[in-house]
Amino acid sequence: MYTGFITCALALYALGILLILPSVARRRAGLPAAALGALALGLVMHGAALAVLAARVHRLPIIDVRSALSFLAFDLTLAFFLIYLRQRIPSLGIFMLPFVFVLTLAAAVEPGHSFDSAQFRSGWLLAHIASMILGYTGFFITFVAAVMYLIQESELKRKQPRAFYYRLPSLEVCDSLYYRSLVFGLVFLSAGLITGFVSASREWRGPWEYDPKILASLGTWVIYLTLFSTRWAGNWRGRRSAYVAILGFAAILVTFLGASFLSGQHGFFPNLGGTP
């Protein structure tokens, strides 16, 4: 069941991306209904896959790295939809959706043994995981907005418009998307860290404060908090903060993937079926 739904979702996402390409290439004002339809249906299938998984494990369907990635992909597609409805940025799909596709592809592999330890029934831990994923969703959009901003900014500085100049939104649109997703991500990352600390202090034995993943997460949090506060104070804007946002996203990758090699409790490699 799960595999069926997630494969359908994957195929529909691929179709959606293929349908978006020509309309961005041809600079249509909006996305074709077929592309939006394929993505919407993909989203429904993806939701169904997660629901099937939830019914199987009787809780939030985040049981291993794959399902966490699946959840992230679901959130990202949903976010793309909501942003598109408000802002109509077709080119955002070109940047976001291939990543969604890769995440869903990783999730499409049948989850191995879903370990069902008592630990995973803790509400604090689930709140921690869900908040972290929402935070990552926000920061991924911040990252994409920053990349789009940098490309458009360099087009404007070069003064010789090329393909991107015509297809990417204005700097202002990139900037407002950047700022809003930054705030969204920061709220959930903070919530994720707090619930994570509570959960760790209750569940883990031994000193948890020095877990590499926790330290890396704190580092990431500091980066994004700095971005937010400098922007809020008006010191940084535009190119410089876009670079830092990209750095922040790199920090997330390090936190999410890299530190997991070292972390005792968070470790899940080389087996993709480990704890997130």
Next chain:
Amino acid sequence: MNLVLVGISHRTAPVEVRERMNIQESRLSAALADLSHRPGIHEGFILSTCNRTELTAGADDEADAAPALRQFIADYHRCDLAPYENYFYWHRQQEVVRHLFRVASSLDSMILGEPQILGQMKQAYAVAREAGALGGALNEVAQQALAVARRVRRETALGAAAMTVSYAAVELAKKIFGSLNGKTVFVIGAGKMSELAAKHLLASGASSIFVSNRTYDRALELAGAFHGTAIRFDEIFDYIDQADIVISSTGAPHFVITRERAERLLAARRNRPIFFVDIAVPRDVDPAINELDNAYVYDIDDLGQVIEANKKQREREAVWAEEIVEQEVERMMRRLASREVAPTIVALEERLRQIRSSELERYHGRLATLTPEQREAVDSLTQGILNKILHGPITELKSGAGNPEQGALVQLVRRIFGVEK
């Protein structure tokens, strides 16, 4: 229905010839009435702009249309056409459809994709309708030309990128600020060009404007025209930090806005972006300011470069537009062919019915001795022959509906059976 178009345009004729052949808007209605009442002509459509004058006629017979058009032009302009012969181009049937579709879509315009032609075409169509010069196939073609132009506008970006300095500046401003609503424009040096750019910026949503000029009276004048604020030239830097877009065109021999000024300006603006449009020569704004974050400086050459790139974009979009036009031409030709099918069938039936009744009439005397049964037999015999003869051509006509060659078939059937319109 046969369509013939004759025209001259910027592609074939210099302006002296175009103005000689121009048909004034005030006389258009009378000209259309004249044209469409010439012998053999049913419909007329005239498009006359500064870049082209084109006359299209719808006639029963193609052979009538061309001489009638030629005569009309000679009569209207009271001239001998011989010296102008080489400037004219002639189109027939499908070429007429394609040409009108391309013209309306601005694919034949001097500036590719310029928007005025669609309005001019609409106007020409309205006048022709009003004058009663349209009502058949040409009406459908002209109407569809407007629809095709709208489709091209909707589905391609043919008319999207700016082709003039002032619009290019507006477009760049939109790429930086998104919406221009609530943005402030500062005009330094009240020249013609900066006035135009300011006008376009305000029309695109910019909400307030400052004007400064060496002669304060001129600043007051322009500020008054835009409901803006005039600033004395030596007070520019007290106000300029409020501006999002600065248009500069003074006659100053050195930079009015230096890099140091701009750095201070950006700090005062807490790094909110600022856009300098420098249309002065020698330049007013230090080009090094473009290296500062959140500051964008475009001089007149830069804007020219943007327009050049936009032109290439339009050429790329024109390929898509031509494709749409081709699809639409084919569809139109099918429609034109099928709109002649039903009347042809009716006329064909009518023609044979006439033959039958006139022949029966002729033999009336000799058939008078027949019994009612025999007369009935003759009736159904002749009717049967008629039906059998009609069956072939009618089936053929109907089955060919939507086929591009059907027009030729319709003409053939009409000719063979001697069916007149």
